Amino acid sequence: MNTSMKSSKRLSTTLTYIVLILGSVLMIFPFVWMILTSFKTQAESMAIPPQIFPSTWQISNFSTALASLPFVNLYVNTGLLIVFRVLCAVLFSSMAGYAFAKLQFPCKNLLFGIVLVQMMLPSQIFITPQYLMLAHMGLTNTIFALVFPGLVSAFGTFFLRQTYLGIPNEIAEAAYLDGCNKWQTFTKVMFPLTGSSCAALAIFTAVFAYSDLMWPLICNTDLNKMTLSAGLSTLNGQYTTNFPVLMAGSLLAMIPMVILYLIFQKQFIQGIAMTGGK
Amino acid sequence: MNIKRKLLAGLMAACVTAGLGTGLTACGSGGSDGSVNLTFQIWDVAQRDGMQAMCDAYTAEHPNVHIEVQVTSWDEYWTKLEAAAMSNQMPDIFWMHTNEILKYADNGKLADCSDIVETEHFSDISLANASGSDGNLYAVPKDKDTVGLVYNKEMFDEAGVAYPDETWTWDDLVDASQKIYDATGKYGYMAYGDDQLGYWNFVYQAGGSILTEDKTRGNFLDPATKKGMEFYIGLQSYDWCPDQNYFAETAPGTAFFSEKGAMFLEGDWNILSELQNYPDMVGKWDVAVLPACPDPLSGDGRATISNGLSYATSAKNKHLDIVKDVLKFFGSEEGQRIQGESGAAIPAYEGLEETWVGVFDEYPINVQPFIDMFDYCIQSVNNAARPEWKSEVSDTLLKIYTGELDLDSGLQAMQDAVDEASAEYYE
């Protein structure tokens, strides 16, 4: 019994590794390709059949990328954008998600319907109206303009509502008995239980904010007020794209995202310890 | 709880101040000392330095004016410009493309530029590309272009075929392609199903046209148009020509510079960057005028499509006088010369073509054929309804290529698409 359990455990561990390693190869492949391309010449990057390794490693692509864009400003803007969007998304979505999951109030289903409807809408229809709103307020070409469409998050609300629905009611009831009101129950008892979900939402929101390319280009014109991804896209010409420089720039742009991920990764691990649950 | 509230309050305050603070500075296009800050929006990063040089030349003589060149990629440029036009926040100066100018000009978004363009120095085609449907100038001509035949010299040598020149006809194109394919196994002429860089040229060489002369209807049923289309689409059936599936995955230029094929059609605007981007290929290729139709139904069998950009400003610009003065400079001999010498594009200003040719002195290539073709070039096809029929026509073309439609019913479908869309504009 004991030995068979052990061997079956070893088998499952081996299987886990095999699947994860195979998956990792698939996942990491475009990333490796991106690194290789960033060291190629333009001709090598477009060669058919593709040339896998550059014949000489061109570091100049990185200096070209650095020289053609105001990277410091772009890093700051992207950082601000991500911080504001993540804070807004986590804060407002936690509040709304908790209310939808655990509180009773008038028109609850109707209001939740609004959240769902937003998720059904294709983002392309928002661009022009949101630009016009900003233009009326005279706020185009500002950092606020970058944050504007992401002030609230329907997805975040739905996601956290589901998380709160998974938390037993007894925990909240215990808090009432201790004399907490609804708001205190939320902030002191319930909110801390959702650490790993909030971290996941933060990663999700950050990645979306980071990769959103269309909106920054529409709402802002000044390159100094762009985000990294949007700034990078201005390196594309109408007819030609210099892939090596683009890839070099994209690699430079990824650095803050990787750092951010490593920070949240820790939060993830802590999330386990914090959710005692039943 | 308190922390959360403070956080929220602080966040909102930060958003608002960040917004307002930068908003105020961004709006301040007119300083108290009489200085004026202008924005100049373009879509091609390769031309930024050339445009900046032109602005610098202007601001050197007008120290109170500052011009900032801003690049937005082509994909977003038009969405942004349209939204900006709806809210009267257009950039002070911006590039206009023939695909879009009619929409902007005909809806009163562009300032009339008739008074600042020295019309005697621009060709009729350049002027037409900067005009609205009413015939008035709503922009200042910037550049002009033609389409040429780019060929791989090494492959011609290997097959023992003479390089293409102005005596070439369609028959020579087919002959040479076959010989190169037999000798080297590489593709000959790569007949990509594009309009400007493809079949349009051949239609006009055969004496046909895409639109009727007054541009209010399609002209696909014309026998000469059919002749051009038939020849061009027919090229795909030769072994030496890749099919359209191939081009869907590999652009003809990419194939050419990876030495997979001997010839393709290319616009002059790409030549400089191709020389720079493919240093190993320099010296191995050159440019010729397009081959002529040997038996056109009308005309001399020669044609190439010519397009051109222009500079425009909003009809509601706050500094219209100053902006028009800048535009006037952009359209002047001096402004156009700076543009040409930067290698950005062939100046629209007649007689300055050589400034652009001179940029290529350092390369073993002869770009003169692009200039020679201006003698018989055709204005790029356009009418107010083109955005609506463009996709439908190219879809239909693909259906002819795949055999889903035969040539006659395909041409009929193209004709219907153009007529139906145009009917709303030209009653």
Add this chain to the structure above:
Amino acid sequence: MQKTSKLARDGAVWGLLMVAPTIIGLLVLNIWPFIDTIRMSFSKSKPFGMFEFEGIDNYVEMFQNTEFWKATWNTILFCILTVPVGIFLALLVAVLLNSKIRGRTTFRAIFFLPMVVAPAAVAMVWKWIFNSQYGIINSVLGANIGWLTNPSIVLFTCAIVQIWSNIGYDAVLLLAGLQNVSATLYEAADLDGASKVKQFFSITLPMVSPTLFVVMIMRLMSSLKVFDLIYMMVDEANPALNDAQSLMSLFYRESFVAGDKGYASAIVVWTVLLIGVVTIIQFVGQKKWVNYEV
């Protein structure tokens, strides 16, 4: 009695206050533009946001258009191809990444990578992999399959890329759901001698089901709204364009290329209705399998 009604009133006030920022934001930023879209779908559009009311003409035109029905079918097919497989793989990855193995942090970081790789790099790599003449797959298979140009294959190819790009996102969310499951549950099951597979179905799946539900809803919605991926993989000159065109590709073409905002709006309204129906079905169906704490 008095206490409960006070509690209920308290809950109502707090509830409304807490959803207010989100609801107001959504109404202004998203719902209002959608109402505008609905209005435009009944109008004939002129450039620069002008339009005049014309009734249901756009819808009549749309329902008579074979291209539109083709796009609707493509969209539904794409959804069927991507959602079940994608969610299964993401759940598998999340469960494996949640198990106690060495190098877990590294594996997590690797699966996260596709999210931050430049879209241009993603498109470049996949287009090369699937290139029929020079691509790696056909060289390995020794075949000549038009992955991106064969009308009956192209959508499957796009589906593979879509699944690949979403695994990371979904796994992150599901991982969060898994981490809310208490370890003591598994310990108890271990003592009972329940197998890992049995534990998965009796503990993991029910506990993660609320998160799984939200991921599924999101994927259904986003696959029915697919545009970017197809736009990148299948270019204008591709003869298989018609067989890969989704509803939102059609919208993009009508709205941004042809400039017919009224007709394009009708396509959006149709798409939203389609998504709405699918969502309602899911919300009814969830009662059978999603496990909420009450």
